[in-house]
Amino acid sequence: MKMTIVNKSIKIGNLEIKGVGSSSVVLIGDTESITSSSYFDTPADSLIFSPHIPLKPVKKATYDNI
Structure with missing residues (x-):
């Protein structure tokens, strides 16, 4: 295969x-190096900084909700 660039x-x-x-x-064009970056448009008030993980209570299985 012959190629001319x-x-x-x-x-x-x-x-x-x-x-x-x-x-x-x-x-x-030609790229010698690529730098990775990221941007987020998440509103600041939607972020939660806490060591605690919010857990939803688990309902016990009964014959009514099976």
């Missing part, structure tokens, strides 16, 4: 990303 310059004027999936990478 010609690298030329590339100019990006504007890049608009409308949505991001759970795992997304955007590569433009």
Whole structure:
């Protein structure tokens, strides 16, 4: 198999990303190294910082709820 690759310059004027999936990478041109980063849009008041794990009480099985 014979392959010829010609690298030329590339100019990006504007890049608009409308949505991001759970795992997304955007590569433009040659990439020598890739750095991983993550951003979360979770509201701060929905985070719980506590050593305790909230547990839901377990109902005992009876003939009424089986």
